[in-house]
Amino acid sequence: MAAVGNLEEARSALRMIAQEPFNAEAPPEALNSEITPTELHYVRSNFAVPAHDGTLEVGGAVDNPTTLTLDDLRRMPAVERAVTLECAGNGRLAMRPLPIGEPWGDYAVSTARWKGALLHEILQRAHPAANGIEVRFEGADHGPYHLKPVLGESDRSDLTFVRSLALADATDPAAEILIAYEMNGQPLGPDHGAPFRLIVPHWFAVASVKWLKRIDVLTEPYVGEFQTGHYIYEWADRPHEPVTLMRVRARIIDPAPGTTISPGKCSVRGKAWSGTGPVTQVDVSLTGEGDWHPAELEPPKGPYHWQDWSFEWEAATVGRHSLRARATDAAGNVQPDVPPWNRLGYGNNAIEVSYVDVR
Numbered sequence: 001m002a003a004v005g006n007l008e009e010a011r012s013a014l015r016m017i018a019q020e021p022f023n024a025e026a027p028p029e030a031l032n033s034e035i036t037p038t039e040l041h042y043v044r045s046n047f048a049v050p051a052h053d054g055t056l057e058v059g060g061a062v063d064n065p066t067t068l069t070l071d072d073l074r075r076m077p078a079v080e081r082a083v084t085l086e087c088a089g090n091g092r093l094a095m096r097p098l099p100i101g102e103p104w105g106d107y108a109v110s111t112a113r114w115k116g117a118l119l120h121e122i123l124q125r126a127h128p129a130a131n132g133i134e135v136r137f138e139g140a141d142h143g144p145y146h147l148k149p150v151l152g153e154s155d156r157s158d159l160t161f162v163r164s165l166a167l168a169d170a171t172d173p174a175a176e177i178l179i180a181y182e183m184n185g186q187p188l189g190p191d192h193g194a195p196f197r198l199i200v201p202h203w204f205a206v207a208s209v210k211w212l213k214r215i216d217v218l219t220e221p222y223v224g225e226f227q228t229g230h231y232i233y234e235w236a237d238r239p240h241e242p243v244t245l246m247r248v249r250a251r252i253i254d255p256a257p258g259t260t261i262s263p264g265k266c267s268v269r270g271k272a273w274s275g276t277g278p279v280t281q282v283d284v285s286l287t288g289e290g291d292w293h294p295a296e297l298e299p300p301k302g303p304y305h306w307q308d309w310s311f312e313w314e315a316a317t318v319g320r321h322s323l324r325a326r327a328t329d330a331a332g333n334v335q336p337d338v339p340p341w342n343r344l345g346y347g348n349n350a351i352e353v354s355y356v357d358v359r
């Protein structure tokens, strides 16, 4: 593990939300770049950074259980992809009434270049049993957990971070799920899951298990705190649903909220992303009265990479102006006006409203 001094230094540029376990947003300027520098990438951890012995067990309902080391993973064909990760709790702070959970503003989103081995190749070598239905991913991190218990789960004194995926998703070559050991060209740091972690493109980042320790093929659906207890949309008026793919969303980066500008031309710029297909359209509104104007939208630079958009605004009238940005994706999903309220406060992709003073 890295020395505490290094960890503190690595954390110093972030906007801290909780010190222990460490949770922090990216600073707003981090959204300016194509790739978020590692020291500006948000961090979300449910437990303290754990010790990890450097091995990965692959087992459960498989014909060839194995133990892999970092060197074994590095010897496999490597894939490097820019992947936008967003915490499912991003934007929670804007929900009313405020749900329980970490009070994330809007900056629990970042894009890094992740390099690693392909999960489907590892599973292919392990050869899942014919009755396998899910794959369980266990992190090395654990500890007491304070939040409400899941039915049937009684011991809350030492929970481990575990998630599962459907076997069909985990073995799909097109999904390009990585066991990543590099982030932006460097070995993974302690906060981001060293020595290796799962990266599940298009999914809310809870699926991307850090400090990966075990992979097990299951013949029964996995039930556990981080799968069926939390990371569930608990709707007030319809059946609960698991948190899966990121929702379509545009952010306004420039001008920053509350900026004062002179009358004249103003470039409004931002990012947009979605887990359900590339963003196909971003519209900007200057009044909120249905005046949606199409923004210039850059094509995606990679399949899992946020997109840039911009809009030339003729800011002629002195006064305060509200700006809205609304993204639409290839699946036809559009951002709602109001945050989709759910008890644990996940998936707020409501249209962002920002304001600018023209003086």
Ligand SMILES: Nc1nc2c(c(=O)[nH]1)N[C@H]1C(S)=C(S)[C@@H](COP(=O)(O)O)O[C@H]1N2
Pocket: 041, 042, 043, 044, 045, 046, 047, 085, 086, 087, 088, 138, 139, 140, 141, 161, 191, 192, 193, 205, 206, 207, 208, 209, 210, 211, 212
């Ligand atoms: N082992 C483990 N993996 C984890 C978590 C965790 O607490 N423990 N948090 C998840 C959540 S909720 C998010 S949003 C992402 C954050 O990844 P990052 O800290 O690299 O940004 O990691 C996911 N993987």
Ligand SMILES: [Mo]
Pocket: 044, 086, 087, 088, 089, 205, 206
């Ligand atoms: Mo998250």
